[in-house]
Amino acid sequence: MTALKNDTFLRALLRQPTDYTPVWLMRQAGRYLPEYCETRARAKDFLNLCKSPALATEVTLQPLARYDLDAAILFSDILTIPDAMGLGLYFAHGEGPKFERPLREEWAIRDLNAPDPRDHLGYVLDAVSEIRRALDGNVPLIGFSGSPFTLACYMVEGQGSDTYQQLKTLMYSRPDLLHHILEVNTRAVTDYLNAQIEAGAQAVMVFDSWGGMLSQAAYLEFSLPYMARIMEGLTRERDGRTVPRILFTKGGGLWLEHMAASGADALGLDWSIDIGEARRRVGERVALQGNLDPSVLFGTPETVAAEAKRILASYGTGPGHVFNLGHGISQFTPPDNVRVLVDTVHGESRRYHGG
Amino acid sequence: MTALKNDTFLRALLRQPTDYTPVWLMRQAGRYLPEYCETRARAKDFLNLCKSPALATEVTLQPLARYDLDAAILFSDILTIPDAMGLGLYFAHGEGPKFERPLREEWAIRDLNAPDPRDHLGYVLDAVSEIRRALDGNVPLIGFSGSPFTLACYMVEGQGSDTYQQLKTLMYSRPDLLHHILEVNTRAVTDYLNAQIEAGAQAVMVFDSWGGMLSQAAYLEFSLPYMARIMEGLTRERDGRTVPRILFTKGGGLWLEHMAASGADALGLDWSIDIGEARRRVGERVALQGNLDPSVLFGTPETVAAEAKRILASYGTGPGHVFNLGHGISQFTPPDNVRVLVDTVHGESRRYHGG
Numbered sequence: 184m185t186a187l188k189n190d191t192f193l194r195a196l197l198r199q200p201t202d203y204t205p206v207w208l209m210r211q212a213g214r215y216l217p218e219y220c221e222t223r224a225r226a227k228d229f230l231n232l233c234k235s236p237a238l239a240t241e242v243t244l245q246p247l248a249r250y251d252l253d254a255a256i257l258f259s260d261i262l263t264i265p266d267a268m269g270l271g272l273y274f275a276h277g278e279g280p281k282f283e284r285p286l287r288e289e290w291a292i293r294d295l296n297a298p299d300p301r302d303h304l305g306y307v308l309d310a311v312s313e314i315r316r317a318l319d320g321n322v323p324l325i326g327f328s329g330s331p332f333t334l335a336c337y338m339v340e341g342q343g344s345d346t347y348q349q350l351k352t353l354m355y356s357r358p359d360l361l362h363h364i365l366e367v368n369t370r371a372v373t374d375y376l377n378a379q380i381e382a383g384a385q386a387v388m389v390f391d392s393w394g395g396m397l398s399q400a401a402y403l404e405f406s407l408p409y410m411a412r413i414m415e416g417l418t419r420e421r422d423g424r425t426v427p428r429i430l431f432t433k434g435g436g437l438w439l440e441h442m443a444a445s446g447a448d449a450l451g452l453d454w455s456i457d458i459g460e461a462r463r464r465v466g467e468r469v470a471l472q473g474n475l476d477p478s479v480l481f482g483t484p485e486t487v488a489a490e491a492k493r494i495l496a497s498y499g500t501g502p503g504h505v506f507n508l509g510h511g512i513s514q515f516t517p518p519d520n521v522r523v524l525v526d527t528v529h530g531e532s533r534r535y536h537g538g
Numbered sequence: 539m540t541a542l543k544n545d546t547f548l549r550a551l552l553r554q555p556t557d558y559t560p561v562w563l564m565r566q567a568g569r570y571l572p573e574y575c576e577t578r579a580r581a582k583d584f585l586n587l588c589k590s591p592a593l594a595t596e597v598t599l600q601p602l603a604r605y606d607l608d609a610a611i612l613f614s615d616i617l618t619i620p621d622a623m624g625l626g627l628y629f630a631h632g633e634g635p636k637f638e639r640p641l642r643e644e645w646a647i648r649d650l651n652a653p654d655p656r657d658h659l660g661y662v663l664d665a666v667s668e669i670r671r672a673l674d675g676n677v678p679l680i681g682f683s684g685s686p687f688t689l690a691c692y693m694v695e696g697q698g699s700d701t702y703q704q705l706k707t708l709m710y711s712r713p714d715l716l717h718h719i720l721e722v723n724t725r726a727v728t729d730y731l732n733a734q735i736e737a738g739a740q741a742v743m744v745f746d747s748w749g750g751m752l753s754q755a756a757y758l759e760f761s762l763p764y765m766a767r768i769m770e771g772l773t774r775e776r777d778g779r780t781v782p783r784i785l786f787t788k789g790g791g792l793w794l795e796h797m798a799a800s801g802a803d804a805l806g807l808d809w810s811i812d813i814g815e816a817r818r819r820v821g822e823r824v825a826l827q828g829n830l831d832p833s834v835l836f837g838t839p840e841t842v843a844a845e846a847k848r849i850l851a852s853y854g855t856g857p858g859h860v861f862n863l864g865h866g867i868s869q870f871t872p873p874d875n876v877r878v879l880v881d882t883v884h885g886e887s888r889r890y891h892g893g
Contacts, residue, residue, distance in 0.1 A: 348870060351833035355837025397831075399810065399812040399815075400848065434810065436791075437810055455792060456754065476706070476752075478707070483710070490710075493755065
């Protein structure tokens with residue numbers, strides 16, 4: 184493979200010195216970009232886009248052509264694993280993801296198996312390899328998966344939910360069955376991320392999008408320990424370089440100390456926490472990624488720049504910060520504001536490094 | 539007025555000694571009760587129910603007839619104020635609240651006025667008086683309002699939202715206009731709560747249901763200071779008794795220290811925070827109300843009792859805890875589990891008091 188020309192992102196995740204604060208954006212290849220919408224229209228369907236390595240490569244690279252981003256992230260969906268388990272992922276027009284066969288019966292839960300990624304998720308691994316080739320060493324590629332708990336939410340509910348009534352009914356009446364799902368998901372996610380690393384992913388991120396709707400006691404029983412086991416099972420080095428791991432529980436700001444003990448190199452932060460306070464709590468143990476409210480990008484360019492500077496100043500001097508949004512970028516974001524953001528982070532952050 | 543027979547709730551809010559931990563449930567008069575559904579069917583429409591003092595009194599008292607609760611809460615809606623401002627509140631079938639005339643233009647924002655509660659919200663004040671009479675001193679009555687920020691969310695969006703795109707666009711492009719709305723709302727909420735106290739409310743609660751979707755910086759600029767001004771403007775004593783104030787920002791667990799400095803006597807907690815940790819952070823300054831995940835009530839009776847005991851044990855010995863859910867009770871709650879909860883709190887909490 185070609186040598187990496189910009190390793191700022193990987194170094195920051197390991198809290199090694201960098202010249203500036205690297206930046207990428209969750210869901211950076213997305214609907215706010217007209218070129219993405221054009222590719223998606225050609226693909227007809229979101230799943231076709233995910234399942235075609237050529238198209239996934241095309242959209243992964245689109246934001247990098249526009250903006251000076253420090254990392255690429257595999258274009259895929261967090262629900263590929265339950266789809267590979269046979270739950271039948273589909274996207275109804277204008278709605279979020281759904282499963283044809285949600286897990287509602289004990290026999291179905293007992294029947295669940297971790298899929299071999301080479302047999303059932305080859306299209307993802309092919310996309311990883313093809314994106315790596317296309318990146319040509321310009322920036323590192325991030326692989327990712329949903330967390331065992333977040334996957335379980337979708338698998339049990341069959342779709343997104345505001346209350347997760349089905350999932351929580353299971354949790355508070357048959358915790359043994361939920362733990363069984365989580366066991367299987369943990370094996371599946373570990374294998375899947377290791378296969379992505381094998382195929383070329385240079386960092387990996389676990390998205391625990393729904394862990395934040397748990398009580399602390401439930402989070403420490405049903406979400407975090409499974410993510411910690413994944414961290415333990417991941418390939419640590421590839422081609423002589425450490426493969427850093429990022430753990431992101433949206434709404435997990437109260438639990439950072441617990442998360443910092445999970446084996447992750449970096450924690451993703453949503454926008455509810457002040458990043459300087461997060462650093463004082465856990466910054467000696469992990470790097471921090473975040474944490475601009477994506478809605479700031481609906482504001483004026485001056486506000487975008489001011490809020491980016493506020494976060495850089497709050498984190499302060501020294502390594503260990505990867506700038507990002509606190510959640511995926513909205514489809515209604517004006518693309519010009521993204522340029523303002525990326526350029527502000529690069530221009531303003533040098534004062535907090537080196538010297 | 540009749541002397542109060544059970545003042546456990548009021549004493550706990552002021553961190554005075556009690557014999558046991560008092561308990562009430564947010565949205566305790568609600569759709570999980572068949573008798574509520576029956577009254578609501580007679581009222582035809584949710585707004586009729588709110589606007590009829592006789593029916594509002596009837597449903598307010600229903601949960602007290604079933605369960606040994608330590609407080610009643612006025613049955614009303616958090617959006618009565620913007621309705622009184624002329625925004626045209628309505629409930630479309632099977633959907634949440636909506637406004638016919640959301641605030642989208644500068645002239646409409648500049649035209650906004652705080653309504654005189656006696657002129658425009660007399661039906662709420664009549665309900666408060668009638669409920670007080672009907673309670674006959676058995677337990678105290680809680681009055682309430684939405685927070686200035688939460689009201690502003692609905693007023694600008696015109697309905698509930700997952701992303702609050704309109705509100706945040708305003709916040710990050712015309713903060714001056716949002717501050718103007720918040721100023722007017724602050725006067726309106728202060729007048730409204732004082733009128734409720736005048737009519738007989740013995741404690742008041744401010745529901746900041748949406749403040750938790752802000753960044754810390756935005757919360758400290760757009761939500762908390764306005765609530766602190768309300769606290770300052772509220773009637774402190776009525777009939778020789780202190781009227782305690784409860785402040786509840788859902789998702790505000792990271793900001794408890796700031797909230798504890800707002801002038802509130804007690805803070806409401808959602809279920810994401812461990813109540814023992816919350817007590818260690820702010821328990822010397824405020825009482826704490828919460829914090830069972832309402833979804834626990836979907837579980838087995840044994841789980842309901844175990845989770846209630848866990849919260850009592852986590853809070854520990856001494857006064858200052860009002861047991862509650864971390865959010866409103868779900869319409870899908872089995873009523874028998876509520877009895878298990880209330881009886882467990884009463885039975886198990888005596889060991890943490892007196893002695």
